[in-house]
Amino acid sequence: MKRILTLLLIVAFAFVPFADAQQASPGAAVTQTGSTGLAASTCLSSIGTSSVAITLTIPAPGGSNSVYIDYLTLAIASTAAVTGSATPQTWTSTNIAGTPQFPISGVVTTSATNVAYGANGPLAIPIKGQVGLGPTFVSPVANTNFFGEGTVCWHVAP
Numbered sequence: 819m820k821r822i823l824t825l826l827l828i829v830a831f832a833f834v835p836f837a838d839a840q841q842a843s844p845g846a847a848v849t850q851t852g853s854t855g856l857a858a859s860t861c862l863s864s865i866g867t868s869s870v871a872i873t874l875t876i877p878a879p880g881g882s883n884s885v886y887i888d889y890l891t892l893a894i895a896s897t898a899a900v901t902g903s904a905t906p907q908t909w910t911s912t913n914i915a916g917t918p919q920f921p922i923s924g925v926v927t928t929s930a931t932n933v934a935y936g937a938n939g940p941l942a943i944p945i946k947g948q949v950g951l952g953p954t955f956v957s958p959v960a961n962t963n964f965f966g967e968g969t970v971c972w973h974v975a976p
Contacts, residue, residue, distance in 0.1 A: 859888055859971045866965035868897055871957045878952040879974040885947035889971035892920050892937035892955060896930055896964040907958040909934050909968070913951040922958070931967065947972075 866872040879885050892909040909920040920934035947953040957966025 859973050861889070861969060861971040863969040865895075865967045866957060868962050868965050870965065871959055872966040872968060873957070874955040874968045874970050876947070876952040876954070876970065876972055878950060879947075880950070882949055883974045883976055884949050885951075885953055885972045886944035886975055887941065887947070887953065887970055887972045888944050889940050889969065890937045890945070890955075891939055891967075891969045892934040892957070893931050893967045894922055894958060894964045895932075895967050897962070907932075907964075909937065909958065909966070910956045911953060912956075913948045913953040914945060915948060918945075920955075944972075 862874055862876065864872045864874055876885050876887075894907055907922040909922075911918050911920070918936075920937045922932045922934050945953075955968055955970060957968065
């Protein structure tokens, strides 16, 4: 019985025309749709000067939307005068659930840029800000030997 059924299916499919996978004529241009808007990210960057801490402030998204951070680089850079500091340096945040902090990876050394853990470029999973609020990132308190550098890119979605 199985052999007869298999043979009938083979014969039936032999006479069915197969679809051509190629498009016969040009179609409409491809456009991005959906609510995430990743292609339309907005970015903000700031580089401080010695003795001045910086704050990156993302505007509030409005309504019941949230800010989704897709790219984040937080660092401190040192001047040539610094002799090194073993004191931990940390970027802080507001308007993000849990108020995450981003510690600097390593000791601040002469004429170097030290990037914070978890804030070194594109994020695999966006960081979601609190509904209706614009997140902020604040660099460590600057001194005459180092200053903050930061870039944040985000999109707004429900």
